[in-house]
Amino acid sequence: MEVEYLSHGLPLADYQLTKADHRRQQEKVREHEWVQRQVAKFPTSLSEESKERLRQLLGPPVPAWKLHRWRLRLYCGHVIEATRIQDSPRPDEGICDEERCPECGLDPAVIVAFEPLGPVADPPPETSPPG
Template sequence: MEVEYLRQGVPLADYQLTKADHRRQEEAVEAHEWVQRHLAKAPPWSEERWEQMRGLLGSPSPAREYQRWRLRLYCGHIVEAARPRTAPRPDEGMCNNEACSQCGLDPSVIVAFEPLGSLSDPPPKERQQRPGRSPHKPRVDRRSRAELAAENAALRAELEALRHQT
Protein backbone atom coordinates (compact mmCIF):
# COMPACT_ATOMS: atom_id res chain seq x y z
CA MET A 1 0.00 0.00 0.00
CA GLU A 2 1.49 3.31 -1.11
CA VAL A 3 0.74 6.31 1.11
CA GLU A 4 0.67 9.86 -0.23
CA TYR A 5 2.43 11.96 2.39
CA LEU A 6 1.02 15.41 3.02
CA ARG A 7 2.70 18.76 3.69
CA GLN A 8 1.53 21.69 5.79
CA GLY A 9 2.98 25.13 6.38
CA VAL A 10 5.90 24.84 3.95
CA PRO A 11 8.38 26.55 4.08
CA LEU A 12 8.52 25.68 7.75
CA ALA A 13 10.68 28.66 8.75
CA ASP A 14 7.98 31.11 7.56
CA TYR A 15 5.05 29.49 9.35
CA GLN A 16 2.96 31.83 11.53
CA LEU A 17 1.10 30.38 14.54
CA THR A 18 -2.71 30.43 14.42
CA LYS A 19 -5.35 30.61 17.16
CA ALA A 20 -5.94 26.89 16.59
CA ASP A 21 -2.23 26.21 17.21
CA HIS A 22 -2.36 28.10 20.52
CA ARG A 23 -5.51 26.19 21.54
CA ARG A 24 -3.97 22.81 20.61
CA GLN A 25 -0.82 23.66 22.61
CA GLU A 26 -2.90 24.58 25.68
CA GLU A 27 -4.84 21.30 25.38
CA ALA A 28 -1.62 19.29 25.00
CA VAL A 29 -0.10 20.93 28.10
CA GLU A 30 -3.26 20.27 30.14
CA ALA A 31 -3.33 16.61 29.06
CA HIS A 32 0.39 16.22 29.79
CA GLU A 33 0.00 17.72 33.27
CA TRP A 34 -2.99 15.45 33.99
CA VAL A 35 -0.98 12.37 33.02
CA GLN A 36 1.99 13.50 35.11
CA ARG A 37 -0.22 14.03 38.18
CA HIS A 38 -1.68 10.54 37.87
CA LEU A 39 1.68 8.91 37.21
CA ALA A 40 3.05 10.55 40.35
CA LYS A 41 0.33 8.79 42.37
CA ALA A 42 1.04 5.37 40.84
CA PRO A 43 3.17 2.91 42.77
CA PRO A 44 6.67 2.34 41.33
CA TRP A 45 7.26 -0.74 39.20
CA SER A 46 9.63 -3.47 40.30
CA GLU A 47 12.48 -4.54 38.04
CA GLU A 48 10.55 -7.76 37.38
CA ARG A 49 7.57 -5.77 36.11
CA TRP A 50 9.85 -3.72 33.82
CA GLU A 51 11.31 -6.95 32.43
CA GLN A 52 7.79 -8.22 31.71
CA MET A 53 7.03 -4.98 29.89
CA ARG A 54 10.19 -5.25 27.79
CA GLY A 55 9.19 -8.81 26.90
CA LEU A 56 5.72 -7.68 25.84
CA LEU A 57 7.08 -4.86 23.70
CA GLY A 58 9.46 -7.15 21.85
CA SER A 59 12.12 -5.94 19.49
CA PRO A 60 11.76 -2.55 17.79
CA SER A 61 10.24 -2.28 14.34
CA PRO A 62 12.71 -2.11 11.45
CA ALA A 63 13.64 1.31 10.09
CA ARG A 64 11.90 0.61 6.77
CA GLU A 65 8.53 0.82 8.59
CA TYR A 66 9.09 4.48 9.51
CA GLN A 67 8.88 7.74 7.56
CA ARG A 68 11.21 10.66 8.37
CA TRP A 69 9.58 14.07 8.79
CA ARG A 70 10.81 17.62 9.26
CA LEU A 71 8.56 19.23 11.86
CA ARG A 72 7.94 22.83 12.91
CA LEU A 73 6.99 22.78 16.57
CA TYR A 74 4.87 25.27 18.50
CA CYS A 75 8.02 26.64 20.15
CA GLY A 76 9.34 27.61 16.69
CA HIS A 77 12.12 25.05 16.42
CA ILE A 78 12.42 22.75 13.41
CA VAL A 79 13.30 19.13 14.20
CA GLU A 80 13.31 15.75 12.49
CA ALA A 81 11.22 12.85 13.74
CA ALA A 82 10.08 9.43 12.58
CA ARG A 83 6.53 8.14 12.41
CA PRO A 84 4.98 4.91 11.09
CA ARG A 85 4.88 4.86 7.28
CA THR A 86 1.15 4.09 7.25
CA ALA A 87 0.10 7.63 8.25
CA PRO A 88 -0.03 10.42 5.65
CA ARG A 89 0.62 13.04 8.38
CA PRO A 90 3.07 12.98 11.31
CA ASP A 91 0.52 14.47 13.72
CA GLU A 92 -2.11 11.72 13.51
CA GLY A 93 -3.06 9.57 16.45
CA MET A 94 -1.13 9.80 19.70
CA CYS A 95 1.91 11.51 18.15
CA ASN A 96 0.58 15.03 17.59
CA ASN A 97 3.37 16.62 19.62
CA GLU A 98 7.07 16.25 20.40
CA ALA A 99 9.39 17.17 23.20
CA CYS A 100 11.62 19.83 21.67
CA SER A 101 15.24 18.71 21.77
CA GLN A 102 16.44 22.31 21.40
CA CYS A 103 14.51 24.23 24.08
CA GLY A 104 13.01 21.40 26.13
CA LEU A 105 9.34 22.40 25.72
CA ASP A 106 7.38 19.21 26.41
CA PRO A 107 4.89 18.88 24.87
CA SER A 108 5.27 21.10 21.82
CA VAL A 109 2.55 20.52 19.23
CA ILE A 110 3.38 20.01 15.58
CA VAL A 111 2.19 23.05 13.61
CA ALA A 112 3.80 22.42 10.21
CA PHE A 113 5.55 19.49 8.54
CA GLU A 114 7.04 18.00 5.40
CA PRO A 115 8.03 14.41 4.54
CA LEU A 116 11.72 13.61 4.05
CA GLY A 117 11.68 9.94 3.03
CA SER A 118 11.98 6.53 4.57
CA LEU A 119 13.97 6.17 7.78
CA SER A 120 15.90 3.35 6.11
CA ASP A 121 16.92 5.59 3.18
CA PRO A 122 20.17 7.46 3.68
CA PRO A 123 19.65 11.22 4.04
CA PRO A 124 20.40 13.23 0.90
CA LYS A 125 24.06 14.19 0.57
CA GLU A 126 24.68 17.77 1.55
CA ARG A 127 27.70 18.07 -0.71
CA GLN A 128 29.44 16.00 -3.33
CA GLN A 129 32.64 14.15 -2.51
CA ARG A 130 35.78 15.74 -3.92
CA PRO A 131 37.73 13.63 -6.42
CA GLY A 132 40.57 11.67 -4.90
CA ARG A 133 39.09 11.54 -1.41
CA SER A 134 37.61 8.40 0.01
CA PRO A 135 34.07 8.74 1.39
CA HIS A 136 33.66 8.65 5.14
CA LYS A 137 32.50 5.24 6.31
CA PRO A 138 29.89 5.47 9.05
CA ARG A 139 30.28 3.29 12.10
CA VAL A 140 27.83 0.42 11.86
CA ASP A 141 27.65 -0.16 15.62
CA ARG A 142 25.87 3.16 16.28
CA ARG A 143 22.22 3.85 15.63
CA SER A 144 21.18 7.20 14.28
CA ARG A 145 19.27 9.75 16.33
CA ALA A 146 16.25 9.26 14.06
CA GLU A 147 16.29 5.48 14.63
CA LEU A 148 16.47 5.97 18.39
CA ALA A 149 13.68 8.55 18.26
CA ALA A 150 11.50 6.20 16.20
CA GLU A 151 12.12 3.33 18.61
CA ASN A 152 11.38 5.62 21.56
CA ALA A 153 8.11 6.83 20.00
CA ALA A 154 6.99 3.28 19.23
CA LEU A 155 7.78 2.11 22.76
CA ARG A 156 5.98 5.08 24.33
CA ALA A 157 2.87 4.41 22.21
CA GLU A 158 2.86 0.73 23.17
CA LEU A 159 3.41 1.58 26.83
CA GLU A 160 0.53 4.07 26.76
CA ALA A 161 -1.73 1.42 25.18
CA LEU A 162 -0.74 -1.06 27.89
CA ARG A 163 -1.45 1.48 30.61
CA HIS A 164 -4.98 1.88 29.30
CA GLN A 165 -5.50 -1.90 29.44
CA THR A 166 -4.85 -2.19 33.19
Protein backbone atom coordinates in the same frame (compact mmCIF):
# COMPACT_ATOMS: atom_id res chain seq x y z
CA MET B 1 0.76 -0.06 -0.36
CA GLU B 2 1.81 3.39 -1.52
CA VAL B 3 1.27 6.12 1.01
CA GLU B 4 0.81 9.67 -0.16
CA TYR B 5 2.60 11.78 2.40
CA LEU B 6 1.03 15.09 3.25
CA SER B 7 2.64 18.37 4.13
CA HIS B 8 1.25 21.33 6.00
CA GLY B 9 2.27 24.90 6.66
CA LEU B 10 5.16 25.17 4.19
CA PRO B 11 7.64 26.75 4.17
CA LEU B 12 8.23 25.63 7.74
CA ALA B 13 10.52 28.54 8.55
CA ASP B 14 7.81 31.12 7.81
CA TYR B 15 4.88 29.40 9.46
CA GLN B 16 2.70 31.67 11.61
CA LEU B 17 0.91 30.14 14.60
CA THR B 18 -2.88 30.11 14.38
CA LYS B 19 -5.46 30.35 17.16
CA ALA B 20 -6.07 26.62 16.74
CA ASP B 21 -2.36 25.96 17.32
CA HIS B 22 -2.42 27.95 20.57
CA ARG B 23 -5.51 26.07 21.71
CA ARG B 24 -4.01 22.67 20.85
CA GLN B 25 -0.83 23.52 22.72
CA GLN B 26 -2.76 24.60 25.82
CA GLU B 27 -4.81 21.39 25.73
CA LYS B 28 -1.64 19.31 25.39
CA VAL B 29 -0.05 21.03 28.35
CA ARG B 30 -3.14 20.34 30.45
CA GLU B 31 -3.24 16.68 29.36
CA HIS B 32 0.45 16.37 30.08
CA GLU B 33 0.06 17.79 33.58
CA TRP B 34 -2.78 15.36 34.25
CA VAL B 35 -0.64 12.40 33.13
CA GLN B 36 2.26 13.63 35.28
CA ARG B 37 -0.06 13.73 38.30
CA GLN B 38 -1.23 10.16 37.62
CA VAL B 39 2.34 8.91 37.15
CA ALA B 40 3.35 10.56 40.42
CA LYS B 41 0.89 8.28 42.19
CA PHE B 42 2.66 5.17 40.92
CA PRO B 43 5.09 3.40 43.22
CA THR B 44 8.56 4.74 42.53
CA SER B 45 10.18 1.36 41.93
CA LEU B 46 8.75 -1.20 39.57
CA SER B 47 9.61 -4.86 39.95
CA GLU B 48 11.49 -6.58 37.13
CA GLU B 49 8.31 -8.51 36.40
CA SER B 50 6.25 -5.35 35.89
CA LYS B 51 8.96 -3.84 33.73
CA GLU B 52 8.93 -6.94 31.54
CA ARG B 53 5.14 -6.71 31.22
CA LEU B 54 5.42 -3.07 30.23
CA ARG B 55 8.03 -3.92 27.62
CA GLN B 56 5.72 -6.56 26.16
CA LEU B 57 2.85 -4.08 26.08
CA LEU B 58 5.00 -1.62 24.19
CA GLY B 59 5.92 -4.29 21.69
CA PRO B 60 9.11 -4.83 19.73
CA PRO B 61 10.90 -1.78 18.31
CA VAL B 62 9.90 -0.89 14.76
CA PRO B 63 12.65 -1.64 12.19
CA ALA B 64 14.15 1.44 10.55
CA TRP B 65 12.90 0.58 7.08
CA LYS B 66 9.30 0.77 8.35
CA LEU B 67 9.81 4.37 9.43
CA HIS B 68 9.47 7.60 7.50
CA ARG B 69 11.42 10.77 8.26
CA TRP B 70 9.60 14.06 8.73
CA ARG B 71 10.64 17.63 9.26
CA LEU B 72 8.40 19.11 11.92
CA ARG B 73 7.86 22.65 13.05
CA LEU B 74 6.91 22.70 16.71
CA TYR B 75 4.83 25.19 18.67
CA CYS B 76 7.95 26.87 20.02
CA GLY B 77 9.10 27.64 16.47
CA HIS B 78 11.94 25.13 16.27
CA VAL B 79 12.18 22.82 13.28
CA ILE B 80 13.25 19.28 14.08
CA GLU B 81 13.40 15.89 12.40
CA ALA B 82 11.43 12.94 13.68
CA THR B 83 10.33 9.52 12.49
CA ARG B 84 6.91 7.95 12.25
CA ILE B 85 5.50 4.63 11.05
CA GLN B 86 5.62 4.72 7.25
CA ASP B 87 1.90 3.88 6.95
CA SER B 88 0.90 7.28 8.32
CA PRO B 89 0.29 9.91 5.65
CA ARG B 90 0.90 12.64 8.25
CA PRO B 91 3.07 12.85 11.36
CA ASP B 92 0.51 14.32 13.76
CA GLU B 93 -2.08 11.57 13.88
CA GLY B 94 -3.51 10.24 17.10
CA ILE B 95 -1.31 10.51 20.15
CA CYS B 96 1.76 11.35 18.04
CA ASP B 97 0.87 15.03 17.54
CA GLU B 98 3.48 16.29 19.99
CA GLU B 99 7.21 16.06 20.55
CA ARG B 100 9.65 17.12 23.20
CA CYS B 101 11.63 19.94 21.63
CA PRO B 102 15.34 18.98 21.67
CA GLU B 103 16.30 22.65 21.08
CA CYS B 104 14.53 24.45 23.94
CA GLY B 105 13.13 21.56 25.97
CA LEU B 106 9.48 22.52 25.59
CA ASP B 107 7.50 19.41 26.50
CA PRO B 108 4.93 18.84 25.21
CA ALA B 109 5.26 20.90 22.03
CA VAL B 110 2.50 20.32 19.46
CA ILE B 111 3.35 19.91 15.78
CA VAL B 112 2.09 22.96 13.88
CA ALA B 113 3.55 22.31 10.41
CA PHE B 114 5.34 19.44 8.72
CA GLU B 115 6.84 18.11 5.53
CA PRO B 116 7.79 14.55 4.55
CA LEU B 117 11.49 13.85 3.96
CA GLY B 118 11.85 10.21 3.01
CA PRO B 119 12.28 6.69 4.33
CA VAL B 120 14.74 6.11 7.17
CA ALA B 121 16.26 3.09 5.46
CA ASP B 122 15.77 0.99 2.36
CA PRO B 123 13.59 -2.08 2.79
CA PRO B 124 15.49 -5.35 3.03
CA PRO B 125 15.77 -7.36 -0.20
CA GLU B 126 12.79 -9.55 -1.00
CA THR B 127 12.87 -12.76 0.98
CA SER B 128 10.86 -15.83 0.23
CA PRO B 129 8.32 -16.65 2.95
CA PRO B 130 9.51 -19.26 5.44
CA GLY B 131 8.36 -22.75 4.76
